[in-house]
Amino acid sequence: MANTTDLPENVEFLRKHVLVERDRVTSVSGSDYPHQYPGLNNQWDLETFKENFKVTINRLSEHSVEFDLVGVDASVANAFRRVMIAEVPTMAIENVYVMNNTSIIHDEVLSHRLGLVPIRAPPDAFDYRSADDGPTDLNTLVFKLKVKCQRNPNAAADETDPQNLYINSNVYSRDLVWEPKGNQQEKFGEDKIGPVYDDILLAKLRPGQEIEMELHCTKGIGREHAKWSPVATASYRLLPKIEILSPIEGPAAIKFQGCFADGVIELVQDNGKTLAKVVNARKDTVSREALRHPEFENKVRLSRVRDHFIFNVESTGIIPPQDIFVRALDVFLEKVDHIRPALDKVTNNS
């Protein structure tokens, strides 16, 4: 959004912020379109966008990433979030061929559980498999699951723990064995194809029960089934803003600090008085606790900055978290590339 305008202060505030009141949230919709404000030409200009746009990566771990996007509109940030959840392709178990299942877990229940196991495999290296395609080494990964539970002859007479009484009483995801087909061994030999986590409990067995199944993994997107979603979740929140309108001092300041999460408000000493000061609004969870107390109602204004999005993306482990956003952007660009020729075809024919 443009930085300096001649608009009155309250209009300018509502243009750039979402106001959070005690019992409602107002000024929610963005209004940075042309012809909305006198003197403000909000038409699309890439250079203006580049000036106002900023992306900052804050934290990165093996499983999640937190980054900020400043200067985009909610519709675009939401589009990226939706694509991250539902349209970035991954590989997951789709077809389960049961040769033998004498466990008490029903075939379909066990198959459902297997589908949800995240499988580490580079999705770009595979093609989608349509309903009438057979399984080939270009579109399918094959796993075998063969576990038989037996009594443990070396267990103590009074043993109660099933892990010690029986051999293979628990079926874990580490029991999934990859069977490379075709040239998959050369292509992926280095990549550690298999479940991301070894210790996912799939089924429990007792002596005499066995499971023998062949599992086929195919490529898909989260929109079809959540098992193909690369994220545990991807979410964003808007940057909170706390403005203290008139000074809060003394014991009220201590109470005020208690209304917010740790680290948001600090008490400073000024002329012998304790004053409350906002130091890190980003940590605020916007619980609006301060607005519940009548003594603070007119002294503080809670709002959120409309175009500052704090994204938190947690990966299931298939794709590194920092790459998921890039892939989401690529999928989004592909969407547009798909629509443009369709538009051309229709407008040329009509």
Added chain:
Amino acid sequence: MSLLTFFFSLHFLQEGGANDQTAMTFCLTDEDHTFGNSLRYMVNKNPQVDFCGYSIPHPSESKMNIRIQTSSKTTAVEAFRKGMVDLTEMTKYIRQAYMAELEKGAYETFDELV
């Protein structure tokens, strides 16, 4: 028109327009709020566009209608095209900026307690 709907993912709704090209409703199949809302935002940023809105007629059907009405200086199809071009420009720039941030490595890495 019906043949067009069968083969392509986009068609015009018949009663949508005036006789000139400034007002049109496009129906896209297999699209939803992801593309609809962001395209609507971008088309509305065009000063020649009088109206742009999108709707999803029924959630069980994966169709999205987007209606564009423009001033006489441009046509609805042009506005649609410009919206898509602008959206692509913006996304490409965001991608480039994000990759640059990743390269810089100025972020905190931490280990989760699993």
